[in-house]
Amino acid sequence: MSECHxxxxxxxxxxxxxxxxxxxxxxxxxxxxPNSGKxxxxxxxxxxxxxxxxxxxxxxxxxxxxxxxxxxxxHHDVVLVDLPGVYSLNPRSEDEQVTRDVLAGxxxxxxxxxxxxxxxDCTNLGRHLVLAAPILSLKLPTLVILNMADDLKxxxxxxxxxxxxxxxxxxxxxxxxxxxxxxEKVFQFMEGTSAGTTSLAPPRMExxxxxxxPRCRQWAHDIGTGAAYRxxxxxxxxxxxxxxxxxxxxxxxxxxxxxxxxxxxxxxGAKPLMDGLQALIQTSGQWIEHILPxxxxxxxxxxxxxxxxxxxxxxxxxxxxxxxxxGILEDSGYLARAALIADRTMSxxxxxxxxxxxxxSAYACAxxxxxxxxxxxxxxxxxxxxxIAPFMTCSARLPVYTLIIAAFIAxxxxxxxxxxxxxxxxxxxxxxxxVAAIATARLLKSSILKSERVPFVLEMxxxxxxxxxxxxxxxIDRSKIFLRRAGTVILLVIVVLxxxxxxxxxxxxxxxxxxxxxxxxxxxxxxxxxxxxxNWKIGIGLISSIAARETIVGTLGTxxxxxxxxxxxxxxxALRSDLxxxxxxxxxxxxxxxxxxxxxxxxxxxxxxxxxWPAIQFAYMTFLAYICALITNQIxxxxxxx
Amino acid sequence: MLCPGGRYWLMLQMSVNSEPSAVPIAxxxxxxxxxxxxxxGVLDRLDLPEDIARRxxxxxxxxxHIIVPARxxxxxxxxxxxxxxxxxxxxxxxxxxxxxxxxxxxxxx
Numbered sequence: 001m002s003e004c005h006x007x008x009x010x011x012x013x014x015x016x017x018x019x020x021x022x023x024x025x026x027x028x029x030x031x032x033x034p035n036s037g038k039x040x041x042x043x044x045x046x047x048x049x050x051x052x053x054x055x056x057x058x059x060x061x062x063x064x065x066x067x068x069x070x071x072x073x074x075h076h077d078v079v080l081v082d083l084p085g086v087y088s089l090n091p092r093s094e095d096e097q098v099t100r101d102v103l104a105g106x107x108x109x110x111x112x113x114x115x116x117x118x119x120x121d122c123t124n125l126g127r128h129l130v131l132a133a134p135i136l137s138l139k140l141p142t143l144v145i146l147n148m149a150d151d152l153k154x155x156x157x158x159x160x161x162x163x164x165x166x167x168x169x170x171x172x173x174x175x176x177x178x179x180x181x182x183x184e185k186v187f188q189f190m191e192g193t194s195a196g197t198t199s200l201a202p203p204r205m206e207x208x209x210x211x212x213x214p215r216c217r218q219w220a221h222d223i224g225t226g227a228a229y230r231x232x233x234x235x236x237x238x239x240x241x242x243x244x245x246x247x248x249x250x251x252x253x254x255x256x257x258x259x260x261x262x263x264x265x266x267x268x269g270a271k272p273l274m275d276g277l278q279a280l281i282q283t284s285g286q287w288i289e290h291i292l293p294x295x296x297x298x299x300x301x302x303x304x305x306x307x308x309x310x311x312x313x314x315x316x317x318x319x320x321x322x323x324x325x326x327g328i329l330e331d332s333g334y335l336a337r338a339a340l341i342a343d344r345t346m347s348x349x350x351x352x353x354x355x356x357x358x359x360x361s362a363y364a365c366a367x368x369x370x371x372x373x374x375x376x377x378x379x380x381x382x383x384x385x386x387x388i389a390p391f392m393t394c395s396a397r398l399p400v401y402t403l404i405i406a407a408f409i410a411x412x413x414x415x416x417x418x419x420x421x422x423x424x425x426x427x428x429x430x431x432x433x434x435v436a437a438i439a440t441a442r443l444l445k446s447s448i449l450k451s452e453r454v455p456f457v458l459e460m461x462x463x464x465x466x467x468x469x470x471x472x473x474x475x476i477d478r479s480k481i482f483l484r485r486a487g488t489v490i491l492l493v494i495v496v497l498x499x500x501x502x503x504x505x506x507x508x509x510x511x512x513x514x515x516x517x518x519x520x521x522x523x524x525x526x527x528x529x530x531x532x533x534x535n536w537k538i539g540i541g542l543i544s545s546i547a548a549r550e551t552i553v554g555t556l557g558t559x560x561x562x563x564x565x566x567x568x569x570x571x572x573x574a575l576r577s578d579l580x581x582x583x584x585x586x587x588x589x590x591x592x593x594x595x596x597x598x599x600x601x602x603x604x605x606x607x608x609x610x611x612x613w614p615a616i617q618f619a620y621m622t623f624l625a626y627i628c629a630l631i632t633n634q635i636x637x638x639x640x641x642x
Numbered sequence: 643m644l645c646p647g648g649r650y651w652l653m654l655q656m657s658v659n660s661e662p663s664a665v666p667i668a669x670x671x672x673x674x675x676x677x678x679x680x681x682x683g684v685l686d687r688l689d690l691p692e693d694i695a696r697r698x699x700x701x702x703x704x705x706x707h708i709i710v711p712a713r714x715x716x717x718x719x720x721x722x723x724x725x726x727x728x729x730x731x732x733x734x735x736x737x738x739x740x741x742x743x744x745x746x747x748x749x750x751x
Binding site: 087088090092123124126127130213214217231242243246248251252336340341343344347353455456457458459460 | 690693694696697698699700701702704705706712713714715716717719720722726727728729730731732733735736
């Protein structure tokens with residue numbers, strides 16, 4: 001793992017580890033078409049001994065894990081590499097290129113596989129067997145795994161595995177990865193290949209010319225016929241459920257209820273959990289403060305690291321809830337139907353149906369939303385969704401909005417008694433973020449992300465019950481990624497910000513914030529932000545809000561010597577007397593557009609495999625925020641609206 | 643209907659146009675977008691750039707295969723198509739580039 005920065009402390013070593021005591025790493029790659037149950041099998045074989053990263057330099061996810069081999073005879077570590085889902089090895093997409101490179105041993109940091117597990121959905125063997133042709137032509141020891149054996153049986157299908165093995169010249173295992181049936185055959189195969197006892201048999205059926213898809217399909221058909229393959233009956237329950245979920249009237253209604261339910265839960269349902277976590281972090285922080293002698297290090301530990309990292313960890317319940325929902329939606333098969341329903345609307349903005357759920361989630365927090373874009377297979381659509389997600393009004397903007405709106409906008413009725421000016425202003429800010437997002441999406445899709453008209457293709461998997469096992473593995477996985485972030489990049493930024501706010505030390509005491517390094521920077525940037533109607537105090541606030549948007553509320557509280565919450569009347573008054581109305585509205589606009597969130601920057605870096613896209617995104621959003629805030633301040637100052 | 647008893651029908655010769663404009667759609671030739679829900683059609687050719695055509699062929703949209711339109715999203719698109727044992731949704735712009743055979747040869751059905 002040369003390029004993996006995420007795995008410093010992780011349990012699985014992937015690099016060809018130096019042989020210690022005769023042990024050797026045996027690398028087995030899992031390959032299969034999308035929806036063949038590849039990840040389910042990978043989870044089955046590795047359990048929690050896995051980790052997720054990106055292949056170096058690309059957005060393709062790399063999952064690597066140690067197989068849970070048992071048996072005393074096993075002297076080798078078996079490392080499993082889960083490859084992206086592909087239908088062929090023609091390198092037309094990033095996924096296929098990565099798969100080819102790994103199989104050929106050309107992927108830096110990933111050793112060439114010693115053996116392959118080819119997993120196919122046996123309820124659709126004809127089409128899935130097409131992938132066997134290019135895989136078997138690699139002449140590596142390969143186990144052909146026919147997954148979904150339970151479905152095949154219950155729907156009246158049949159296949160002769162012994163005959164299929166003879167025809168392909170490779171062992172064949174009929175399994176159900178979701179239920180764990182037949183998985184022992186996979187372990188036996190890996191034991192055999194790692195001990196070097198597996199020999200290759202030549203296939204009875206000659207392999208077809210790989211470039212010719214109709215020939216390959218015919219070859220797969222002939223193989224299936226030879227193995228007495230009988231396709232199962234159509235999935236009755238899937239058809240019945242689709243007649244409800246894709247019903248012209250009931251379908252969209254159910255869709256809206258599902259989306260509203262997800263939104264409501266991640267927004268309000270997570271709140272008690274988040275408040276509880278917040279209280280826990282605060283109490284434990286006070287406890288640490290109590291037992292340590294007062295010193296500058298105690299301040300760094302409690303006020304800096306503890307509360308700073310705590311402010312990030314507080315979002316964990318929201319992230320877990322969102323991924324629980326997405327897990328259920330995806331594993332059950334409903335996500336594909338939701339994407340189908342949302343596609344027409346999303347296509348008007350140059351996006352597609354699968355962008356919908358991530359973008360809705362971004363109203364809670366852009367971090368899980370960006371992690372959720374992994375369900376979008378089309379790389380350009382995924383990147384466009386990642387780039388616009390931070391424009392959605394996330395919950396961290398709310399404290400800032402609440403403070404400024406309450407301080408500067410009189411609560412006069414606008415539309416009746418229930419909907420006042422303040423609510424109108426808040427709604428306006430939501431609309432502003434949304435408009436910026438769709439305008440940016442259109443801009444991206446007509447410029448740098450102009451796709452070569454890649455058609456929208458969406459496979460509809462049959463409905464299935466989500467398994468507790470796969471859901472919990474997914475949640476553990478996402479939590480690990482998120483917490484690792486909080487412990488690395490974010491920790492570093494917090495320490496730097498604390499240093500800026502608490503140094504240079506005067507007479508052994510931290511300085512007044514005006515005389516700290518942060519204050520100096522605030523003064524230094526004042527000329528640049530003055531046209532926006534901001535003074536140096538807002539400048540300090542903007543610098544501190546790079547950690548997380550809502551931090552500015554606490555920072556302004558410190559600067560003005562008032563209580564640093566969005567409900568603080570003292571802070572509102574202080575702001576009213578210090579900031580012009582133009583500056584206040586400009587500040588709202590600035591926060592609507594600027595990418596003031598290092599967690600988002602960090603997660604974009606991770607998901608896009610480098611600093612290029614987060615840098616472009618940060619520059620674009622900051623530029624847009626600056627220009628729009630400037631225009632806003634000038635308009636308000638000119639008095640058009642007074 | 644599609645593949646009763648697991649019979650897959652294939653034509654070995656195919657016609658994929660690397661230049662979509664080279665072969666204009668003959669007047670009267672129907673496209674996949676014109677099929678009604680539940681009405682089967684046999685694919686003749688894919689009037690799409692080669693790499694897109696190949697991607698669709700990997701999903702089962704091969705000349706000679708039977709395609710049956712199923713349910714659609716509200717508004718009529720994208721629509722789900724049953725093809726080669728699975729269900730795949732396409733937008734109308736894509737479906738209208740998939741040209742069907744003039745007659746549904748009964749021997750094929």
